[in-house]
Amino acid sequence: MxxxxxxxxxxxxxxxxxxxxxxxxxxxxxxxxxxxxxxxxxxxxxxxxxxxxxxxxxxxxxxxxxxxxxxxxxxxxxxxxxxxxxxxxxxxxxxxxxSSSSNNNNNNNSSSSNSGGNTALTKGHLLDAIEHSLPKDGANALNVLTAVASEAAATASPDPDHIGRLMLRLQGRIYGAEQTAARVDALERHLQRETEAAEELLHTLQSDGYKPPSDLAKQNLDVQRRIKTVSAQLPDLHDRVTALAASVATPHPAIGDVIELEQQYQALLFHVRELSEQLAALSQQGAR
Structure with missing residues (x-):
């Protein structure tokens, strides 16, 4: 502790x-x-x-x-x-x-305004003035909008031919996506059918018809006991088969024996033919 x-x-x-x-x-x-x-x-x-x-x-x-x-x-x-x-x-x-120069400029401008009129601001001057007058957040937002417009090709280049090509390309992509989605749906349906078939097969295999019998262990023990008994009797059976094979003489005919048997068979055939002819002759005499 x-x-x-x-x-x-x-x-x-x-x-x-x-x-x-x-x-x-x-x-x-x-x-x-x-x-x-x-x-x-x-x-x-x-x-x-x-x-x-x-x-x-x-x-x-x-x-x-x-x-x-x-x-x-x-x-x-x-x-x-x-x-x-x-x-x-x-x-x-x-x-x-x-301030001093502005007075002189005012005099000059008054004379020039009477002769030529005020000079109109151009579009570039107006855009520059707006850009310089924007605060920092506004300038950042304008830069973001410019980047987005550059990414969008249809907005950056409003050429009808270019827009048409983009639309055709987009339609092709949409069609390809639709075809891919259709193939995916077909594959999904096929997988669903295969899954249902597999589940049905699994349910069938788990039914009572495929279950092993309740006394399978007892049958296994009986089979093992029989195998051991037969295995113990195998040497005795082998000895018996060997003794029987030694006691029974297996005939091995020679070529001469085969020729002699063939001659006897042919003689018997000739004798049978003669007897048949004699029977035929006797039957004809009896008919007369």
Whole structure:
């Protein structure tokens, strides 16, 4: 018991375990502070069942990404503010000279307006003015729309022939997709039929007709007993067969014996023929 207590105390007061626990506590404190700063709903602590290493790792990654994005936005805002201050200072520096020159220009413009009239703004000047007047979000949205229009070939090049070719190509793709869907449906129906047939076969194989008899174990034991009995009788039967084969003499006729038997057979045939002729002659005499 004392040994177990010593081991437990060593495990509890281990420097490495304490260091890991302190690091984990600092990470959770940092994550809790970040969540509370982002939303009032996160002022309360996370539930205990969500305080694990996976959740902590995911939240730390989220905090890191969010802080990097915040730093980038702050840097862009600082650059915009610096540029705005520079433009404001430049405008203030040029304002006195521009006021004096504007008076001269007004005099000149009044004379020229009487002779030639105001110059109309071109389409390019108008588009440039709109583009320069857009805020940063508007410029980003315009760039996105431009990219989308470039991706859409029909919008980027409104040529009727080109649009017709695109429509034909699209119709071909639609037809191919429909054919593929039809083949997939046919394959699905075939698989469904095969599945139903397999289920029916499985149900048939699991029926009582294919189940082994209840006394199969007893029959197996009887067959094994018979096999052992016959196996024990095999040497005796083999000896009997050998003795019978030795006692029974198997005839082996020679060629001369065969010739002699053939001659006797032919003589008997000749004798039978003679007897037949004699019987025929006697029958004719009796008929007379």
């Amino acid at each position: 004392a040994h177990r207590l010593a081991d437990n105390s060593a495990a509890i007061f281990s420097p490495s375990v304490a260091r890991i626990a302190a690091s984990t506590a600092r990470d959770w404190s940092y994550v809790d502070a970040w969540l509370a700063s982002k939303s009032p709903a996160w002022k309360s602590s996370l539930p205990p069942f969500e305080r694990n290493q996976d959740t902590l790792k995911a939240l730390l990654a989220l905090v890191s990404i969010n802080e990097a994005a915040d730093d980038q936005r702050r840097l862009l805002a600082r650059v915009d503010a610096t540029a705005l201050q520079g433009l404001s200072a430049h405008d203030r520096a040029e304002m006195p000279s521009s």
